[in-house]
Amino acid sequence: MSSSVEVKEIATPLNDGEIYWHYKGAIYGWSQVLSQSSYKRLGNVTPIRNLFLASGWTIPGGGICSSMLSGMSTAKIILRKNLSLGRHYAT
Ligand SMILES: Cc1cc2nc3c(=O)[nH]c(=O)nc-3n(C[C@H](O)[C@H](O)[C@H](O)COP(=O)(O)OP(=O)(O)OC[C@H]3O[C@@H](n4cnc5c(N)ncnc54)[C@H](O)[C@@H]3O)c2cc1C
Numbered sequence: 836m837s838s839s840v841e842v843k844e845i846a847t848p849l850n851d852g853e854i855y856w857h858y859k860g861a862i863y864g865w866s867q868v869l870s871q872s873s874y875k876r877l878g879n880v881t882p883i884r885n886l887f888l889a890s891g892w893t894i895p896g897g898g899i900c901s902s903m904l905s906g907m908s909t910a911k912i913i914l915r916k917n918l919s920l921g922r923h924y925a926t
Contacts, residue, residue, distance in 0.1 A: 863897025864890065872896055879909040887913060 848860025855862070865871035877893045889909035891897035
């Protein structure tokens with residue numbers, strides 16, 4: 836099988852940052868320790884008007900499912916805000 840391999844790519848935290856743009860190769864965002872987990876992470880709402888966050892760096896944390904939940908929470912916040920301003924969406 837090795838004779839069929841044309842390209843081999845190895846990723847480490849050192850080059851992960853270059854390939855995927857993860858800061859310093861941190862694929863799960865902040866470290867997976869209690870002091871940097873869950874509600875210790877950045878929230879979805881920021882003090883800057885109309886700037887919202889969603890990613891593995893924010894609440895609830897890193898990983899695919901948590902990042903999706905973060906995006907869903909942020910989308911809900913934005914939709915609620917827009918509805919309260921009288922902006923409605925076609926269903
Ligand atoms: C090799 C590897 C294996 C993993 N395995 C698992 C696993 O088994 N299970 C699991 O739950 N999680 C896993 N993860 C972690 C998971 O992929 C991440 O936690 C999750 O994808 C983070 O989602 P995100 O939306 O925050 O960031 P990303 O999915 O990284 O998305 C960020 C996007 O923003 C783009 N971007 C970055 N900077 C800019 C810029 N300046 N301008 C425009 N676009 C930009 C990037 O190209 C990327 O498309 C893995 C990660 C890696 C790298």
